[in-house]
Amino acid sequence: MKRGRLFLLCVSLFLVFSVSFAYGQAKTYSLSTFFPAPHKNTVVLTDWAKEVEKATKGEVKITIFPGGTLTPPDKCYDGVVNGISDFGNSDPSYTRGRFPLQEVFYLPLGYKSALVATKMVNEYIAKFNPKEFEAVKIMFFIAHGPGFIHTKKPVKSLEELKGLKIRCSGNPTKIVKALGATPVAMPMSESYDALSRGITEGIVAPFEALKGWKLGEVIKSTTMTYAAAYTSTFFVIMNKDKWNALSPANKKAIEAVNKKYVAVAGAAWDAIDKEGIEFTKKQGNQIVTLSKAEEAKWAAAVKPLFDAYVKEAGEKGVDGKAALKFCQDYLAKFNK
Numbered sequence: 001m002k003r004g005r006l007f008l009l010c011v012s013l014f015l016v017f018s019v020s021f022a023y024g025q026a027k028t029y030s031l032s033t034f035f036p037a038p039h040k041n042t043v044v045l046t047d048w049a050k051e052v053e054k055a056t057k058g059e060v061k062i063t064i065f066p067g068g069t070l071t072p073p074d075k076c077y078d079g080v081v082n083g084i085s086d087f088g089n090s091d092p093s094y095t096r097g098r099f100p101l102q103e104v105f106y107l108p109l110g111y112k113s114a115l116v117a118t119k120m121v122n123e124y125i126a127k128f129n130p131k132e133f134e135a136v137k138i139m140f141f142i143a144h145g146p147g148f149i150h151t152k153k154p155v156k157s158l159e160e161l162k163g164l165k166i167r168c169s170g171n172p173t174k175i176v177k178a179l180g181a182t183p184v185a186m187p188m189s190e191s192y193d194a195l196s197r198g199i200t201e202g203i204v205a206p207f208e209a210l211k212g213w214k215l216g217e218v219i220k221s222t223t224m225t226y227a228a229a230y231t232s233t234f235f236v237i238m239n240k241d242k243w244n245a246l247s248p249a250n251k252k253a254i255e256a257v258n259k260k261y262v263a264v265a266g267a268a269w270d271a272i273d274k275e276g277i278e279f280t281k282k283q284g285n286q287i288v289t290l291s292k293a294e295e296a297k298w299a300a301a302v303k304p305l306f307d308a309y310v311k312e313a314g315e316k317g318v319d320g321k322a323a324l325k326f327c328q329d330y331l332a333k334f335n336k
Contacts, residue, residue, distance in 0.1 A: 026058050026059050026060075026061060027059065027060065027061065028061045028062070028063055029060065029061065029062050029063070029086035029087060029238075029242065030062075030063055030065055030070060030085045030086050030087065031045065031049065031062050031063065031064050031065065031085060031086065031087035031088065031089065032065050032068075032069075032070035032071045032076055032079055032080075032084070032085035032087070032088050032089070032090075033045060033064065033065070033066055033067075033068075033076075033088070033089035033090070034066075034067065034068040034072065034073035034076065034089075034090055034091075034187075034188070034189070035066055035067070035089070036066055036067050036189075036213075037064075037066040037067065039066075039212045039213075040208070040212060040268055040269070040271070040272045041089075041142065041212075041234070041265075041268075041269075042064060042066045043268075044142075044261070044264065044265050044268050045064055045089060045236070046064055047264075048236075048257065048261050048264075048265075049061075049062035049063075049064060051257045051260075051261075052253075052254055052257050055253035055254065055256065055257050056249075056250045056253050056254065059247075059250055060246070060250055060254065062086075062087060065085070067189075068189070070084065070085050071084055071085055071088065072187075073090045073091060073094045073187060074090075074094040074095055076088040076089070076090035076094075077090065077092070077095065077098075077136070077235070077237070080136055080237050080238065080239050081135045081136060081239070081240075083239055083241075083242075085239075086238060086239050086242050087139070087236065087237065087238050087239075088136075088235070088236075088237050089142075089234055089235065089236050089237075090234065090235065091169075091170065091232050091233065091234050091235075092170075092233065092235060093106055093169060093170025093171045093172070093232060094169060094170055094187075095170075096170045096171055098132065099130070099132045099133070100132065100312070100313050100316045100318045100320075101128060101130040101132060101313070101318050101323055102130065102132065102233060103171050103309065103313070104309060104313075104320065104323040104324055104327055105117075105121055105124075105143065105230075105231055105232075105233050105327070106170065106171035106172055106174075106175075106230050106231070106232065107171075107230065107305055107306060107309055107324070107327075108175050108227065108228045108229060108230050108302045108305065109229075109230070109231075109327055109328065109331055110146075110226045110227065110229050110331065110335065111143075111145065111146045111147075111226075111229050111230065111231045111331070111335065112146055112226060112229070112335050112336060113145065113146075113266075113270060113335065113336065114143060114144050114145035114206070114231070114266050114267075114268075114269030114270045114273065115263065115266035115267050115269075115270050116266070116331070116334045116335055116336070117143035117144070117145070117231045117233075117266070118141065118142055118143040118262055118263075118265055118266030118269070119262060119263070119266060119334075120143070120327065120330045120331070120334070121141045121143050121233050122140055122141050122262045123330070124323075124326055124327070124330075125138060125141060127326065128322075128323065128326075133235070133237070135240065136237040136238060136239065136240055137237065137238040137239070137240050137243035138235065138236075138237055139236040139237060139238060139254070139258045140236050140258045140259075140261055140262050140265070141233050141234065141235055141236070141262075142233070142234040142236065142265040142266070142269070143231045143232070143233045143234070143266065143269070144206040144208065144231055144232055144234075144269050144273075145206045145207065145208065145231070145269050145270055145273040146206060146226060146229035146230070146231065146273075147172065147204050147205055147206050147229060147230045147231060147232065148204070148205070148206070148207070148222055148223060148224050148225065148228075148229060149161070149166065149176075149179075149181075149202055149203075149204055149222070149223045149228075150202055150203050150204075150205060150209075150210065150215065150219040150221070150222045150223075151164065151166075151201060151202035151203075151219060151220070151221050151222075151223065152195065152198075152201050152202060152218070152219055152220050152221075153201075153220060153221060154220070154221040154223075154286055154288055155202075155221065155223045155288065156223070156288050156290065156294070157290075157294055157297075158179060158180055158294075158297055158298060158301060161179055161180055161181050161223075162180040162181065163180070163181065163182060164181045164182065164201045164202055165181070165182045165184050165199070165200045165201045165202070166181045166182065166183060166184060166200065166201065166202045166203060166204060167184050167185075167186055167191050167194060167195070167200040167202070167203040167204070168183050168184070168185065168203070168204045169185055169186065169187065169188070170232075171230075172204050172230055172232070173185060174305055174308075175204065175228055175230055175302055175305065176204060178301050178302045178304065178305055179228060179298065179301050179302065180301070181202070184199070184200050186200075188205075188209070188213060191203055191205075191209075191213065191215060192213060192214055192215060192217075192218055195215065195218040195219060196217075196218045202219065203215060203219070204230075206231075206269070206273055206276070207222070207273040207274075207276035207277050207280070208269060208272040208273050208275065208276040209276065210222075210276040210277075210279055210280040210285075211272070211275050211276045211278075211279035211280075212272060212276065216276070216279045216280040216283045216285060217283060219280075219285060220285050220286065221285060221286040221287070221288055222280065222285065222286070222287045222288065223288045223290065224287055224288060224289055224290075225289075225290045225295050225298050226295075227290075227295045227296070227298040227299035227302070228298050228299070228301075228302050236258075306324060309324065310324060
Protein backbone atom coordinates (compact mmCIF):
# COMPACT_ATOMS: atom_id res chain seq x y z
CA MET A 1 0.00 0.00 0.00
CA LYS A 2 2.77 2.41 0.97
CA ARG A 3 4.67 1.59 -2.21
CA GLY A 4 1.53 2.28 -4.25
CA ARG A 5 1.06 5.68 -2.61
CA LEU A 6 4.72 6.50 -3.10
CA PHE A 7 4.45 5.56 -6.77
CA LEU A 8 1.38 7.79 -7.26
CA LEU A 9 3.13 10.65 -5.46
CA CYS A 10 6.16 10.33 -7.75
CA VAL A 11 3.95 10.28 -10.86
CA SER A 12 2.06 13.35 -9.67
CA LEU A 13 5.25 15.26 -8.98
CA PHE A 14 6.62 14.26 -12.38
CA LEU A 15 3.51 15.58 -14.12
CA VAL A 16 3.59 18.85 -12.18
CA PHE A 17 7.24 19.46 -13.01
CA SER A 18 6.69 18.42 -16.63
CA VAL A 19 3.82 20.87 -17.10
CA SER A 20 5.72 23.63 -15.34
CA PHE A 21 8.76 22.97 -17.49
CA ALA A 22 6.68 22.97 -20.68
CA TYR A 23 4.93 26.22 -19.77
CA GLY A 24 8.20 27.83 -18.80
CA GLN A 25 9.90 27.27 -22.15
CA ALA A 26 10.16 30.28 -24.46
CA LYS A 27 8.63 29.68 -27.89
CA THR A 28 8.83 31.72 -31.06
CA TYR A 29 5.60 32.14 -33.01
CA SER A 30 5.03 33.50 -36.52
CA LEU A 31 2.61 36.25 -37.52
CA SER A 32 1.60 36.77 -41.15
CA THR A 33 0.38 40.17 -42.41
CA PHE A 34 -0.05 41.58 -45.90
CA PHE A 35 0.96 45.08 -44.78
CA PRO A 36 4.49 46.08 -45.82
CA ALA A 37 7.18 46.32 -43.14
CA PRO A 38 7.29 50.15 -42.95
CA HIS A 39 3.51 50.53 -42.71
CA LYS A 40 2.23 51.85 -39.38
CA ASN A 41 -0.05 48.84 -38.97
CA THR A 42 2.99 46.55 -39.08
CA VAL A 43 4.76 48.84 -36.63
CA VAL A 44 1.77 48.61 -34.26
CA LEU A 45 1.77 44.82 -34.54
CA THR A 46 5.52 44.76 -33.86
CA ASP A 47 5.02 46.86 -30.74
CA TRP A 48 2.14 44.61 -29.68
CA ALA A 49 4.36 41.54 -30.13
CA LYS A 50 7.04 43.10 -27.93
CA GLU A 51 4.50 43.80 -25.21
CA VAL A 52 3.20 40.23 -25.43
CA GLU A 53 6.76 38.96 -25.00
CA LYS A 54 7.28 41.22 -22.00
CA ALA A 55 3.92 40.33 -20.43
CA THR A 56 4.63 36.61 -20.77
CA LYS A 57 8.14 37.04 -19.36
CA GLY A 58 9.74 36.05 -22.62
CA GLU A 59 7.80 32.80 -23.01
CA VAL A 60 5.84 33.99 -26.09
CA LYS A 61 8.00 35.57 -28.78
CA ILE A 62 6.41 36.62 -32.07
CA THR A 63 8.19 37.15 -35.39
CA ILE A 64 6.36 39.32 -37.93
CA PHE A 65 6.32 38.26 -41.60
CA PRO A 66 5.13 41.38 -43.51
CA GLY A 67 4.14 41.95 -47.12
CA GLY A 68 2.26 38.65 -47.51
CA THR A 69 5.56 36.74 -47.55
CA LEU A 70 4.16 33.91 -45.42
CA THR A 71 0.55 33.86 -46.64
CA PRO A 72 -1.27 36.20 -49.08
CA PRO A 73 -4.15 38.25 -47.62
CA ASP A 74 -6.91 35.97 -48.91
CA LYS A 75 -5.17 32.88 -47.52
CA CYS A 76 -4.17 34.33 -44.15
CA TYR A 77 -7.16 33.04 -42.16
CA ASP A 78 -6.80 29.49 -43.45
CA GLY A 79 -3.05 29.77 -42.95
CA VAL A 80 -3.64 30.30 -39.23
CA VAL A 81 -6.24 27.53 -39.03
CA ASN A 82 -3.89 25.08 -40.75
CA GLY A 83 -0.79 26.12 -38.82
CA ILE A 84 1.12 27.75 -41.69
CA SER A 85 1.40 30.74 -39.37
CA ASP A 86 0.65 30.92 -35.65
CA PHE A 87 -0.88 34.38 -35.84
CA GLY A 88 -2.46 36.23 -38.75
CA ASN A 89 -3.51 39.76 -39.64
CA SER A 90 -5.69 40.37 -42.69
CA ASP A 91 -8.97 41.80 -43.97
CA PRO A 92 -11.99 39.43 -43.92
CA SER A 93 -13.35 41.11 -47.06
CA TYR A 94 -10.66 39.43 -49.15
CA THR A 95 -12.85 36.33 -48.83
CA ARG A 96 -16.23 37.98 -49.35
CA GLY A 97 -19.22 35.94 -48.21
CA ARG A 98 -17.27 33.85 -45.73
CA PHE A 99 -17.76 36.22 -42.79
CA PRO A 100 -21.37 37.49 -43.14
CA LEU A 101 -21.70 38.96 -39.66
CA GLN A 102 -18.48 40.92 -40.24
CA GLU A 103 -19.65 42.40 -43.53
CA VAL A 104 -21.83 45.00 -41.81
CA PHE A 105 -18.73 47.12 -41.11
CA TYR A 106 -18.08 47.66 -44.82
CA LEU A 107 -21.39 49.41 -45.30
CA PRO A 108 -21.18 53.19 -45.84
CA LEU A 109 -22.10 53.98 -42.23
CA GLY A 110 -20.39 57.39 -42.26
CA TYR A 111 -17.35 56.61 -40.12
CA LYS A 112 -15.35 59.64 -38.99
CA SER A 113 -12.71 58.06 -36.76
CA ALA A 114 -10.58 54.93 -36.81
CA LEU A 115 -10.51 54.91 -33.00
CA VAL A 116 -14.31 54.84 -32.76
CA ALA A 117 -14.56 52.24 -35.52
CA THR A 118 -11.93 50.03 -33.85
CA LYS A 119 -13.61 50.22 -30.46
CA MET A 120 -16.96 49.50 -32.08
CA VAL A 121 -15.84 46.39 -33.94
CA ASN A 122 -14.25 44.91 -30.80
CA GLU A 123 -17.38 45.56 -28.72
CA TYR A 124 -19.40 44.04 -31.54
CA ILE A 125 -17.25 40.89 -31.55
CA ALA A 126 -17.63 40.58 -27.78
CA LYS A 127 -21.42 40.95 -28.06
CA PHE A 128 -22.16 38.73 -31.06
CA ASN A 129 -19.29 36.19 -30.76
CA PRO A 130 -19.45 35.29 -34.49
CA LYS A 131 -19.35 31.55 -35.22
CA GLU A 132 -17.53 32.38 -38.45
CA PHE A 133 -14.36 32.87 -36.38
CA GLU A 134 -14.76 29.83 -34.13
CA ALA A 135 -11.85 27.98 -35.78
CA VAL A 136 -9.36 30.52 -34.38
CA LYS A 137 -8.68 32.52 -31.24
CA ILE A 138 -9.38 36.21 -31.79
CA MET A 139 -6.80 38.57 -30.33
CA PHE A 140 -8.46 41.82 -31.38
CA PHE A 141 -9.69 43.70 -34.45
CA ILE A 142 -8.40 46.89 -36.03
CA ALA A 143 -10.47 49.26 -38.19
CA HIS A 144 -9.10 52.00 -40.42
CA GLY A 145 -10.44 55.54 -40.69
CA PRO A 146 -13.13 56.63 -43.16
CA GLY A 147 -12.60 55.27 -46.64
CA PHE A 148 -13.01 57.79 -49.46
CA ILE A 149 -12.63 57.79 -53.25
CA HIS A 150 -9.27 58.99 -54.57
CA THR A 151 -9.04 59.64 -58.30
CA LYS A 152 -6.69 60.77 -61.08
CA LYS A 153 -9.02 63.67 -61.88
CA PRO A 154 -11.33 65.67 -59.58
CA VAL A 155 -14.74 64.15 -58.93
CA LYS A 156 -17.31 66.63 -57.66
CA SER A 157 -20.52 64.81 -58.55
CA LEU A 158 -22.00 61.38 -59.19
CA GLU A 159 -22.10 62.26 -62.88
CA GLU A 160 -18.31 62.75 -62.93
CA LEU A 161 -17.79 59.47 -61.08
CA LYS A 162 -20.01 57.44 -63.40
CA GLY A 163 -18.12 54.76 -65.30
CA LEU A 164 -14.70 55.47 -63.76
CA LYS A 165 -12.63 52.35 -63.08
CA ILE A 166 -12.14 52.28 -59.31
CA ARG A 167 -9.87 49.78 -57.57
CA CYS A 168 -11.51 48.06 -54.62
CA SER A 169 -11.66 44.68 -52.95
CA GLY A 170 -14.27 42.66 -51.16
CA ASN A 171 -17.39 44.35 -49.87
CA PRO A 172 -16.51 47.98 -50.81
CA THR A 173 -17.06 46.92 -54.43
CA LYS A 174 -20.77 47.21 -53.67
CA ILE A 175 -20.34 50.87 -52.69
CA VAL A 176 -18.39 51.61 -55.86
CA LYS A 177 -21.05 49.97 -58.01
CA ALA A 178 -23.91 51.72 -56.18
CA LEU A 179 -22.26 55.08 -56.88
CA GLY A 180 -22.18 54.32 -60.59
CA ALA A 181 -18.45 53.64 -60.99
CA THR A 182 -16.89 50.45 -62.33
CA PRO A 183 -15.26 48.31 -59.61
CA VAL A 184 -11.90 46.73 -60.41
CA ALA A 185 -10.90 44.09 -57.87
CA MET A 186 -7.21 43.72 -57.03
CA PRO A 187 -4.96 43.51 -53.96
CA MET A 188 -3.73 46.75 -52.45
CA SER A 189 -0.17 45.78 -53.34
CA GLU A 190 -1.01 46.10 -57.07
CA SER A 191 -2.85 49.42 -56.80
CA TYR A 192 0.09 51.80 -57.27
CA ASP A 193 1.11 50.21 -60.56
CA ALA A 194 -2.50 50.01 -61.80
CA LEU A 195 -3.07 53.71 -61.12
CA SER A 196 0.24 54.84 -62.57
CA ARG A 197 -0.37 52.87 -65.79
CA GLY A 198 -4.00 53.96 -66.15
CA ILE A 199 -5.43 50.48 -65.64
CA THR A 200 -7.58 52.07 -62.95
CA GLU A 201 -8.69 55.68 -62.57
CA GLY A 202 -9.18 55.74 -58.84
CA ILE A 203 -9.28 53.77 -55.61
CA VAL A 204 -11.36 53.55 -52.43
CA ALA A 205 -9.19 53.74 -49.33
CA PRO A 206 -8.58 55.77 -46.17
CA PHE A 207 -6.26 58.78 -46.34
CA GLU A 208 -3.42 56.76 -44.81
CA ALA A 209 -3.03 54.80 -48.07
CA LEU A 210 -1.94 57.96 -49.86
CA LYS A 211 1.27 57.89 -47.82
CA GLY A 212 1.49 54.32 -46.49
CA TRP A 213 1.12 52.84 -49.97
CA LYS A 214 2.46 55.97 -51.79
CA LEU A 215 -0.82 56.34 -53.71
CA GLY A 216 -0.68 60.11 -53.29
CA GLU A 217 1.98 60.02 -56.00
CA VAL A 218 -0.38 58.57 -58.60
CA ILE A 219 -3.74 60.23 -57.82
CA LYS A 220 -4.68 63.90 -58.14
CA SER A 221 -7.82 64.30 -56.06
CA THR A 222 -9.82 62.95 -53.12
CA THR A 223 -13.61 63.23 -52.87
CA MET A 224 -14.22 63.54 -49.16
CA THR A 225 -17.82 62.57 -48.44
CA TYR A 226 -18.92 60.89 -45.24
CA ALA A 227 -22.18 59.84 -46.90
CA ALA A 228 -20.32 56.96 -48.54
CA ALA A 229 -17.52 56.52 -45.98
CA TYR A 230 -16.83 52.92 -45.02
CA THR A 231 -14.18 51.12 -42.99
CA SER A 232 -12.29 47.87 -43.37
CA THR A 233 -11.61 45.64 -40.38
CA PHE A 234 -8.43 43.66 -39.88
CA PHE A 235 -8.39 40.62 -37.65
CA VAL A 236 -5.48 39.64 -35.45
CA ILE A 237 -5.99 35.95 -34.76
CA MET A 238 -4.10 32.95 -33.35
CA ASN A 239 -4.14 29.25 -34.12
CA LYS A 240 -6.55 27.74 -31.62
CA ASP A 241 -4.40 24.72 -30.72
CA LYS A 242 -1.41 27.00 -30.07
CA TRP A 243 -3.61 29.21 -27.90
CA ASN A 244 -4.95 26.26 -25.92
CA ALA A 245 -1.39 25.06 -25.28
CA LEU A 246 -0.48 28.30 -23.49
CA SER A 247 -0.45 28.46 -19.71
CA PRO A 248 -3.40 30.19 -18.00
CA ALA A 249 -1.04 32.95 -16.83
CA ASN A 250 0.18 33.64 -20.37
CA LYS A 251 -3.37 33.66 -21.74
CA LYS A 252 -4.38 36.20 -19.13
CA ALA A 253 -1.31 38.34 -19.88
CA ILE A 254 -1.95 38.31 -23.63
CA GLU A 255 -5.63 39.18 -23.17
CA ALA A 256 -4.61 42.22 -21.14
CA VAL A 257 -2.23 43.39 -23.90
CA ASN A 258 -4.94 42.81 -26.52
CA LYS A 259 -7.40 44.94 -24.59
CA LYS A 260 -4.88 47.79 -24.41
CA TYR A 261 -4.07 47.62 -28.12
CA VAL A 262 -7.65 48.23 -29.25
CA ALA A 263 -7.19 51.90 -28.40
CA VAL A 264 -3.53 51.97 -29.44
CA ALA A 265 -4.27 50.59 -32.92
CA GLY A 266 -7.30 52.82 -33.48
CA ALA A 267 -5.42 55.96 -32.48
CA ALA A 268 -2.49 54.94 -34.71
CA TRP A 269 -4.75 54.75 -37.77
CA ASP A 270 -6.19 58.20 -37.02
CA ALA A 271 -2.64 59.54 -36.80
CA ILE A 272 -1.60 58.07 -40.15
CA ASP A 273 -4.78 59.39 -41.77
CA LYS A 274 -3.52 62.87 -40.83
CA GLU A 275 -0.11 62.00 -42.28
CA GLY A 276 -1.84 60.87 -45.47
CA ILE A 277 -3.66 64.19 -45.77
CA GLU A 278 -0.40 66.10 -45.32
CA PHE A 279 1.35 63.86 -47.85
CA THR A 280 -1.28 64.28 -50.56
CA LYS A 281 -1.36 68.05 -50.07
CA LYS A 282 2.41 68.20 -50.52
CA GLN A 283 1.96 66.38 -53.82
CA GLY A 284 -0.30 69.23 -54.91
CA ASN A 285 -3.40 67.03 -54.87
CA GLN A 286 -6.88 68.38 -54.34
CA ILE A 287 -9.40 67.47 -51.62
CA VAL A 288 -12.97 67.92 -52.83
CA THR A 289 -15.78 68.54 -50.35
CA LEU A 290 -19.25 67.99 -51.76
CA SER A 291 -22.13 70.41 -51.33
CA LYS A 292 -24.95 69.29 -49.02
CA ALA A 293 -27.24 68.73 -51.99
CA GLU A 294 -24.65 66.60 -53.80
CA GLU A 295 -23.80 64.65 -50.66
CA ALA A 296 -27.49 63.83 -50.27
CA LYS A 297 -27.39 62.27 -53.74
CA TRP A 298 -24.47 60.03 -52.72
CA ALA A 299 -26.30 59.02 -49.53
CA ALA A 300 -29.41 58.11 -51.54
CA ALA A 301 -27.33 56.09 -54.01
CA VAL A 302 -25.85 53.82 -51.32
CA LYS A 303 -28.97 53.53 -49.13
CA PRO A 304 -30.22 50.31 -50.82
CA LEU A 305 -27.05 48.54 -49.62
CA PHE A 306 -28.36 48.48 -46.06
CA ASP A 307 -31.54 46.55 -46.88
CA ALA A 308 -29.55 44.29 -49.20
CA TYR A 309 -27.14 43.43 -46.37
CA VAL A 310 -29.95 42.54 -43.97
CA LYS A 311 -31.57 40.33 -46.62
CA GLU A 312 -28.33 38.56 -47.63
CA ALA A 313 -27.30 38.05 -44.01
CA GLY A 314 -30.69 36.53 -43.20
CA GLU A 315 -30.32 34.07 -46.06
CA LYS A 316 -27.11 32.89 -44.39
CA GLY A 317 -28.77 32.50 -41.00
CA VAL A 318 -27.29 35.72 -39.61
CA ASP A 319 -29.32 38.44 -37.85
CA GLY A 320 -28.18 41.30 -40.08
CA LYS A 321 -30.85 43.62 -38.72
CA ALA A 322 -29.47 43.33 -35.18
CA ALA A 323 -25.90 43.74 -36.46
CA LEU A 324 -26.78 46.87 -38.42
CA LYS A 325 -28.74 48.37 -35.52
CA PHE A 326 -25.80 47.83 -33.16
CA CYS A 327 -23.46 49.72 -35.51
CA GLN A 328 -25.87 52.57 -36.23
CA ASP A 329 -26.67 53.04 -32.54
CA TYR A 330 -22.98 52.95 -31.60
CA LEU A 331 -22.00 55.51 -34.21
CA ALA A 332 -24.92 57.75 -33.34
CA LYS A 333 -23.56 57.89 -29.80
CA PHE A 334 -19.80 58.06 -30.39
CA ASN A 335 -19.11 59.15 -33.99
CA LYS A 336 -17.64 62.64 -34.04
